Amino acid sequence: MNSFLPILRGIHGVWLREIMRATRDKGQLLGGVSRPLIWLLILGVGLNPYFRGEVFGEVRLVLPYSYLQFLFPAVIVLNIMYTSIQFAVSVIWDREFGFLREILVSPMPRWAVLLGKVLGGATAATGHGTLVLILARFADVTLTAPQVAQAIAYMFALSFALTCFGVVLAGKVRSFEGFGVFSNTVILPLYFASSSVFPLDPSLTRTQLVASYPEWLIMLIYANPITYAVDALRGILINFNQFPPQIGFGLVGIGMIGFFLWALRSFGR
Amino acid sequence: MIPAAGFPNRQRLHFTRASPKPYICGLSLRPPEGYGRGEVNQTNCQEADFAGRSISLLIQPHETAERAGPAVRVEHLSLKYGGQVALDDVSLSIGRGSSFALLGPNGAGKTSLISVLATLREADKGLVEVAGHDLRRASRQVRLSIGMVFQDPSLDDRLSAEENLDFHGRVYGMPGRARADAIDRMLDLVELTGWRETVVRSFSGGMKRRLEIARALMHEPQILFLDEPTVGLDAQTRARIWAYLNRQRCERGLTLLTTTHYIEEVEDADRICIIDKGRIIAEGTPGQLKRELGQSFLHVVAATPADHAALLAAYPGAHAIGAETLAIPAGEEDFVAGFLARFGNRLREMRFEGPTLEGVFLSLTGRVLRDRTDGEREAQRNAGRRAGRR
Incomplete structure (x- = not known):
């Protein structure tokens, strides 16, 4: 146990470096601010009037929320997804520029190094998610203090799982440019196929759903873990769930542990 | 005595x-x-x-x-890397407080050996003990007792000099007070106190090198590995750092393991180990090696290509250095006189070289140490840069 304190110091050191890196990276910060603005203020405001529309006199969707309110939690998740998965660039950077060796010859065990890094990445991603919360009033979302606290805790857990996922991806990609393309081909399909920008009405039965959406899309949405992750955050922020929120929390928990162990296997090889 | x-x-x-x-x-x-x-x-x-x-x-x-046991003990170490033999049955022992130099061209296995000793790469076969700890069983203890200066930069160049050192201190588990003291001391040693808060990206190559040496010494390791340490350092700084390292050797038994292809640097080492193609081909003190293996060479440049061919025919043991120069082993005492009588008027240039470590290497491997490695290193660096950009 006498080696516990030094390891804790080491984890803190690794975490601190990631935070410094994230706060000094102006490009990343700019992306973290501009992305939610575009999504909420342009897409959200633009589509808002069509959300509860009656199509040819027939009401297709009955949700007690505006599109902006509905989209708001999804934009937070999108921001977290980008920052977490882009975090893998930090891992690739360390590898390509030799800094990884400095870490690997240090007395810190690999799991502690990875934990520090992932905690750092998750902190940065949570920060970017929290940035979006500031826009809540523009999206007509009113938040209480416990709601905010709950949301931040959940966002951190989600960031942790996604950051580990990013590290796993980093192990499979050899270069920066490749990773940029790769991450976009992972993030955007996951995001769009997750009931984040359009709702599955919980009041509809599955047969009725199939009437409004093609079967394959519904299958994709049901199979996509991000669906449940977004849904759980919606439950916290606007009190609207399409699925039992336990599924979302459970998946995030499993993701945190599962992806961390998977990342540990690929890290530092 | x-x-x-x-x-x-x-x-x-x-x-x-x-x-x-x-x-x-x-x-x-x-x-x-x-x-x-x-x-x-x-x-x-x-x-x-x-x-x-x-x-x-x-x-x-x-x-x-x-x-007082050896700082490093290696027995029958073998390592394959990418299907090629990087180290082939290497055994050596490095005494505490000594300065040990690994000498050899690039690709000889120096860096592979250091990587194994620094727990970066696992050996296929053999026993390795560093600072009295078995590498396989107590890698944490091994890592705590070594400091490492890598051949290529390994600093975070978006952090300042101080932040790089602070990171190192934290990762090595140093408490806050000790860390702050060590940072002051080390920055002073490598004369970077004035650049404390400057981001490393703007440093020159030599400054980065100095910072890396400071970092490796910060946690007071028992053994310091220096992989091609003083490339890019000016003579003054080099002397200052070596003086500090020697003082550390005296005061607390710091062991130095240096790899280099600069002969001048290893002349001061206690022991030299010449390594080529993954094998140790000679080991001893500089004096010993020169005495036992050193040879005098006559470096000559022939006047015409025909003379060049004639020289090669007359002395089959000659090594070609570059396009024109030939190094002819000058063993016997009256060799030079005899040579001059035969070829004296068919030469453009001639230089006599007594026993040197360079000569030791030449007679052991038939190659010159420096010329070869510099070209290859440059090519390798460029290849690395291209790969990084891809």
Whole structure:
């Protein structure tokens, strides 16, 4: 146990470096601010009037929320997804520029190094998610203090799982440019196929759903873990769930542990 | 010089040396069993009369005597890398407080060996002990007791000098106070105090090198690995850092393991190990190697291509250095006279070289150390850069 304190110091050191890196990276910060603005203020405001529309006199969707309110939690998740998965660039950077060796010859065990890094990445991603919360009033979302606290805790857990996922991806990609393309081909399909920008009405039965959406899309949405992750955050922020929120929390928990162990296997090889 | 047995608690030694150095343990001193080199230090050195070339030492037993075993012990180490043999049955032992140099061209296996010793790469076969710890069983202890200066930069160039050192201190588990002290001390040693808060990206190559050496020494390792350490350092800084390292060797038994292809740097080492194609081909003190393996060479440039061919035909043992120069082994005493009688008027240039380590390497491998490695290193660096950009 006498080696516990030094390891804790080491984890803190690794975490601190990631935070410094994230706060000094102006490009990343700019992306973290501009992305939610575009999504909420342009897409959200633009589509808002069509959300509860009656199509040819027939009401297709009955949700007690505006599109902006509905989209708001999804934009937070999108921001977290980008920052977490882009975090893998930090891992690739360390590898390509030799800094990884400095870490690997240090007395810190690999799991502690990875934990520090992932905690750092998750902190940065949570920060970017929290940035979006500031826009809540523009999206007509009113938040209480416990709601905010709950949301931040959940966002951190989600960031942790996604950051580990990013590290796993980093192990499979050899270069920066490749990773940029790769991450976009992972993030955007996951995001769009997750009931984040359009709702599955919980009041509809599955047969009725199939009437409004093609079967394959519904299958994709049901199979996509991000669906449940977004849904759980919606439950916290606007009190609207399409699925039992336990599924979302459970998946995030499993993701945190599962992806961390998977990342540990690929890290530092 | 030193009594072999019955070594008392306090002992006065007298010996002389042709070119005195300010640090006692730079001398070839062999204390008896149980008394490591670490005990001989400046505080117990008395009456150092450098002008008169005699030094009196007062040797006292020391705590370090208990751990006087070798700093590094390698037995029958083999390593394959990418299907190629990188190390082939390497065995060596490095004494505590000594300065050990690995000499060889690039690709010889120097960096592979260091990677294994620094726990970065796992050996296929063989036993490795670093600072008395088995590499396989106690890698954490091994890592705590080594400092590492890599061949290529390994700093985070978006952090400042201070932040790089602070990160290192934290990762090595140093408490806040000790960390701050060590940062001050180390920045002062490598003369970077004025650049404390400057981001490393704007540093010159030599400054980065200095910072890396400072970082490797920060946690007071028992063994310091220096992989091509002083590339890009000016003579003054190099001398300053070596003086510090030598003082550390005396005061606390720091062991140095250097890899290099600069002959001048290893002349000062206690022991040299020449390595080529993954095998140790010679080991000993610089003097020993030169005496036993050193050869005199006659470096000549022929006047015409025809003369060049004639020289090659007459001396099949000659090594070609570059396009024009030939290095002809000049073993026998009257060799030069005989050579001049035969070829004296068919030469453009001629230079006689007595036994040097360069010559030792040449006669062992048939290659020149420096020319070859510089070209390859450059090519390798460029390849690395291209790969990074891809």
